[in-house]
Amino acid sequence: MTEQVSTLTVTDNRTGRTYEIPIENGAIRANTLRSIKLDESDFGLLTYDPAFTNTASCRSAITFIDGDAGILRYRGFPITELADKSSFLEVAYLLLAGELPTASELAVWESEITHHTLVHESIKKFIDGFYHDAHPMGILLSSVGALSTFYPDAKEISDPGLRRLQIVRLIAKITTLAAFSYRHSIGLPYVYPDNDLSYAGNFLNMMWKATELKYEPDPILEHALDVLFILHADHEQNCSTNAMRAVGSSQADPFSAAAAAISALYGPLHGGANEQVLRMLTEIGSVENIPAFIEQVKSGKKKLMGFGHRVYKNYDPRARVIRQIADEVFKVTGTNPLLDLALELERVALEDEYFIKRKLYPNVDFYTGIIYQAMGFPVEMFPVLFAVGRMPGWLAQWEEGLLDPEQKIARPRQLYVGHEERPYTPIEDRSPDFVGASDSIAALAAQAAPARPRR
Numbered sequence: 001m002t003e004q005v006s007t008l009t010v011t012d013n014r015t016g017r018t019y020e021i022p023i024e025n026g027a028i029r030a031n032t033l034r035s036i037k038l039d040e041s042d043f044g045l046l047t048y049d050p051a052f053t054n055t056a057s058c059r060s061a062i063t064f065i066d067g068d069a070g071i072l073r074y075r076g077f078p079i080t081e082l083a084d085k086s087s088f089l090e091v092a093y094l095l096l097a098g099e100l101p102t103a104s105e106l107a108v109w110e111s112e113i114t115h116h117t118l119v120h121e122s123i124k125k126f127i128d129g130f131y132h133d134a135h136p137m138g139i140l141l142s143s144v145g146a147l148s149t150f151y152p153d154a155k156e157i158s159d160p161g162l163r164r165l166q167i168v169r170l171i172a173k174i175t176t177l178a179a180f181s182y183r184h185s186i187g188l189p190y191v192y193p194d195n196d197l198s199y200a201g202n203f204l205n206m207m208w209k210a211t212e213l214k215y216e217p218d219p220i221l222e223h224a225l226d227v228l229f230i231l232h233a234d235h236e237q238n239c240s241t242n243a244m245r246a247v248g249s250s251q252a253d254p255f256s257a258a259a260a261a262i263s264a265l266y267g268p269l270h271g272g273a274n275e276q277v278l279r280m281l282t283e284i285g286s287v288e289n290i291p292a293f294i295e296q297v298k299s300g301k302k303k304l305m306g307f308g309h310r311v312y313k314n315y316d317p318r319a320r321v322i323r324q325i326a327d328e329v330f331k332v333t334g335t336n337p338l339l340d341l342a343l344e345l346e347r348v349a350l351e352d353e354y355f356i357k358r359k360l361y362p363n364v365d366f367y368t369g370i371i372y373q374a375m376g377f378p379v380e381m382f383p384v385l386f387a388v389g390r391m392p393g394w395l396a397q398w399e400e401g402l403l404d405p406e407q408k409i410a411r412p413r414q415l416y417v418g419h420e421e422r423p424y425t426p427i428e429d430r431s432p433d434f435v436g437a438s439d440s441i442a443a444l445a446a447q448a449a450p451a452r453p454r455r
């Protein structure tokens with residue numbers, strides 16, 4: 001992309017001075033505003049952009065999204081073509097290397113990932129320490145962070161060979177940790193990786209293997225899961241990728257950065273939405289209840305989970321592909337009755353002015369849960385599946401940030417709106433109506449729900 005350099009001419013009406021501000025790639029550098037001052041003692045102007053709704057934090061060549069046109073490309077390749085023709089490990093290679101691998105490069109890459117799926121036996125003891133009903137995302141983010149203690153060489157983030165080794169370890173071991181967290185929750189023994197199987201096939205093996213000598217994944221479900229991983233592999237500067245880059249910018253190891261990314265993804269507004277969609281559909285229960293639910297959404301009492309997006313103001317291109325995968329999966333599993341409910345909910349919403357005006361369309365999370373449930377995954381595992389798919393994207397973004405000469409430790413500024421300087425108040429001088437920390441903590445404690453009795 002050739003850089004179009006032109007300028008903004010800005011007049012500061014406080015001083016009458018004008019400034020020429022360069023425009024590069026459709027953006028201005030925030031730091032150029034620091035020259036706009038009242039006088040030499042002035043700090044200069046900041047930009048204020050809560051939640052970064054209009055702020056580019058980096059230059060990236062990994063993923064391109066056109067939210068209005070509903071376009072998503074990994075390294076220039078349309079997501080629909082990759083979903084149709086590629087494999088998850090090939091896409092992971094593409095995101096990280098920037099180019100599709102040759103046959104021999106892919107074979108080496110697949111072998112490296114396959115032969116790093118085992119985890120240290122002590123991790124099993126770590127996972128055993130969780131309550132049986134611990135949410136698997138809590139187990140996953142903890143165990144990924146714990147992995148950093150097994151690989152001190154992960155701190156050598158400036159060594160390309162060691163970076164690649166950690167990248168391979170994380171893509172390989174996230175499936176094992178994800179499956180172990182599920183097996184722990186149902187009290188079944190952990191299943192070891194089977195190197196004869198594909199990435200998705202081995203994940204299904206570690207999830208579902210019972211007493212059979214060798215687990216054989218259903219090829220249709222194996223392929224469907226591989227495509228779902230492709231669709232989740234990256235999505236430019238989303239909340240969890242921002243966390244990955246921010247933690248990585250302090251030169252923390254990639255396991256610790258990935259634990260932060262998984263934590264961000266856990267939130268119901270992000271990767272946790274697929275779990276909330278299933279809970280929402282189950283709560284609605286039947287098509288007859290849709291109008292009442294939509295009214296609750298329009299009155300601000302509820303959100304239509306799986307709808308809306310910060311960037312897409314059109315149909316999420318991934319949701320279209322996922323809708324097609326649903327038919328493929330249901331041929332094997334039998335249809336999920338919630339699909340009809342979801343389809344009717346989508347139809348009603350897309351015809352309603354509230355959603356049309358706000359450009360709210362189904363996003364990647366709207367249909368995935370219905371498929372995962374049909375495949376036998378419990379609802380708590382849905383965000384875990386998102387994390388497995390997103391790992392290569394997080395790592396590609398992490399490494400791109402490390403190698404970007406313009407990047408350094410992420411440290412935003414703030415607009416201070418607190419007290420001016422004031423003297424310390426001795427405790428004997430504080431009036432009874434002094435609202436101190438203890439009052440607010442007591443008030444918060446009183447509001448808090450009673451602790452859930454642990455079983």
Ligand code: SDX
Binds near residue numbers: 237
């Ligand atoms: C993912 O960023 C990424 O790329 C994320 C992701 C990825 O691949 O990494 O694509 C994955 O996280 C997808 C999003 C999953 N989350 C959900 O489905 C949760 C439900 N969606 C919303 O919470 C919301 O749409 C967000 C969080 C996704 C986006 O929120 P924004 O961009 O901050 O938009 P907003 O909250 O400012 O909403 C604008 C308006 C508001 O109404 P008004 O105040 O103007 O009256 O739209 C309304 C919102 O109330 N709105 C919704 C809504 N989403 C937005 N109203 C009802 N239901 C919704 N889902």
